[in-house]
Amino acid sequence: MMDRHYQIDRWIPDGSKILDLGCGDGSFLKDLSEKKEITGFGVENDFEKINLCIKNGVSVLHHDIDDGVKEFSGMDFDITIMASSIQCVRNPKRVLKDILKVSKRCIITIPNFGYWKIRFGLFNGRMPISKRLPNKWYETKNIHLCTIKDFEELCLNNELKIIEKHFLNEDGESIKNTFLANLFAAEGVYLVGSR
Amino acid sequence: MAVSLEIISTMEKTRKILRKSQEFHFQNGKSISQFELAYDTYGKLNKAMSNCILVCHAFSGSHHAAGKFDNDEKNGWWDEFIGDGKTIDTNKYFVVSVNNFGSCFGSSGPKSICPETKKPYGIDFPDVTVLDWVKSQKILMEELKIPHWEMVAGGSLGGMQALQWAISYPDIVKKACVIAATAQSSPQNIALNEVAREMIKKDENFHDGNYFEKNAIPKVGLMTARMLGHITYLSENNMQKRFGRKKQNPESKVETDVIYEIENYLRYKGDKFSEIFDANTYILMTKAMDEFNICGDNENDFQLILKKIKAKLLIISFESDWLFPSWHSKFIQKNAMKVGISSSYIELEGSYGHDSFLFASDEYCNIVENFLNFNDG
Known part of the structure; x- marks a missing residue:
């Protein structure tokens, strides 16, 4: 199992109510509900992904995160997850601010644009392509x-408040030495809460 | 010479009437001493009786949901979805479709003969509600010895029945597919229905609903009401694409004063409808729609009601639907989400306005099929 899942799983109590913003095909929620009997809801805006959620038996709400996440407050979510989706929204700052109105704790993962391979790509004068960022700039x-x-x-x-954080390499494995994480981590995994 | 081949469907289908000489008590307190329920079935019931699906019809629909029976001019209203190898595959599922009380297509309604007076009920047929329909469908379910529904599905007024089923009988509904519906009719819905009812009631042949006794039919009122209804089922975009500002060909004008194609179309549709539909039924059905309010008075009430649900919900709306706009559907899902009910919501494009729920598209079919065939194991 990849460390990414391991780290995130540790932060999710059994039986909790989870909102996954940008849930993709719902496989993460499906996994979680099998392992931890959570009540999970995904939010997705892409038809194909919504369709896969339904196929996976995952509850999903068709919604564009850019239209706001405040409407999910007061729904008793224990944890909100944004796995590699914060960089896709139009106003990350507002989403980050609102997200803690949805649940007290939030798990956010980001692809690190400071990763050495990406810097190397830029050094070559091109927009970088990597495992975590596989698409061309126009796609x-x-x-x-x-x-x-x-x-x-x-x-x-x-x-x-960053309560806990982990840095992962391109294969999703934990990096032990976090000294130069901004250079050597392909991904950051964060558990955040209010200050 | 062109040869037209008609593909003969092998789908098993039956058309029956359940006759019960027992009282049915309506939600409004009134009752009828005996009743009939017309219903169709499609596909084959398996030995375990675990493959049953109930589909619920909308306002002017009937139990005729799929295929063609001997006297049918057209295929059933959800024929694009129900059949061999279709979204609701009749090789796998046994589909039941019931005509609602108050209708004029075979189940007890204003046109039926009242056993006490030996005359048609007419205006005296009790007001019906979505809950009454669900209760009557439950009676049929027991009669057929069906232990549970794999899915209850319906669009518009049919979607309201699917939602009501999930709430009223949580233990025997595994999945509910609520399409182009609402948890509560809006003031706009009521307003449009009221105009339609007034058109019928102000027809000089309505005779306070006792038109059968006078050997009359309020055809003009019924036709005009349907014309208005029809506009609400389509979208502006759909009308633009389909008719534009095209003028009607003089040879096919239904009346000489018609100018545009859209006028001709509405009059033609209204006229055809007025020949098969009953005016009292129109009033009853619109009243049932107006009365539908599963929310209670506030969102807290609604959440308490939704908490009873054990079925998985799939709620679908269409972007072009302005009769039951998407937010109505999203509202249901978000309240279900709040109380942790397994539920999904999706808005599909749909190019036909409210009527989009009737027409198959790849996206629409995929979603319903995936929902239906997902198995918890």
């Missing part, structure tokens, strides 16, 4: 990419 849904430093700064400025 990607990622419109607000950031580095680990950038993300943590945004959290700090928005009164978001």
Whole structure:
């Protein structure tokens, strides 16, 4: 099992109520509900992905996160997940601010644009392509990419407390030495809460 | 020479009437001393009786949901979905479709003869509600010894029945597919229905609903009401594409004062409808729609009601539907979500306005098929 799932799983209590913003095909929620008997709901805006959620038996709501996430507040969610989706929204700052009105804790994963291979790609004068960022610049849904430093700064400025964090390599395995994470991590995995 | 081949469907189908000489008590307190329920079945019941699906018809529909029977001019209203190898595959599922009380297509309604007076009920037929229909369908279910529904599905007024089923009988509904419906008729719905009812009632042949006794039919009122209804079932875009501002060919004008194709179309549709539909039924059905309010008075009430549900819900709306706009559907799902009921919502494009629920598209069929065939194991 990839460490990404392992880390995220640890943060999710059995039987909790989960909202997965940008849930894709719903496989993560499906996994979680099999392992931890959670009550999960996905939010997705892409028809093909919604269809796959239904096929996977995952509850999904057709909704564009850019239209806001505040409407999910007061729904008793324990944890909100945004796995590699924060960089796809038009206003990440607003989403980050609103997300803690939805649940007290939130799990956010970001592809790190400071990763050395990406820097190398840019050094070559091209938009970088990697395992975590596989699409060409004109096809990607990622419109607000950031580095680990950038993300943590945004959290700090928005009164978001990073409770725990992990850095992963391209294969989703934990990086033991976090000293130069902004250079060597392909992905950051965060558990955040209110300050 | 062109040869036209008609593909003969091998789908098994039956058309029956359940006759019960027992009282049926309506939600409004009134009752009838005996009743009839007309219904169709499609496909074959398996030995375990675990493959049953109930489809519920909309306002002017009937139990004729699929295929063609001897006297049918057209295929059933959901023929694009129900049949061998279709979305609701009759090789696998046994589909039951019931004509609602108050209708004029075979089940007890204003046109039926009242056993006490030996005359048609007419205006005296009790007001019907969505809950009454669901209860009558439950009676048929027991009669057929069906233990549970794999899915209850319906569009528009049929979607309201699917939702009502999930709430009223949580233990025997596994999945409910609620399409182009609402949890509560809006003031706009009621307003449009009221105009339609007034058109019928103001027809000089209506005679306070006792037109049968006078050997009359309020045809003009019924026709005009349907014309209005028809506009609400389509979208502006759909009308634009289909008719534009095209003028009607003089040879096919239904009346000489018709100018545009859209006028001709509405009059033609209204006229045909007025020949098969009953005016009292129109009033009853629109009243049932107006009365539908499963929400109670506020969202808290609604959530308490939804909490009873054990079925998985799939709620579908259509972008072009302005009769029951998407937010009505999203509202149901979000309240179900709040109380942790397994539920999904999707808005499909649909190019026909409200009527989109009748027409198959790849996206629409895929979603319903995936929902139906998902198995918890």
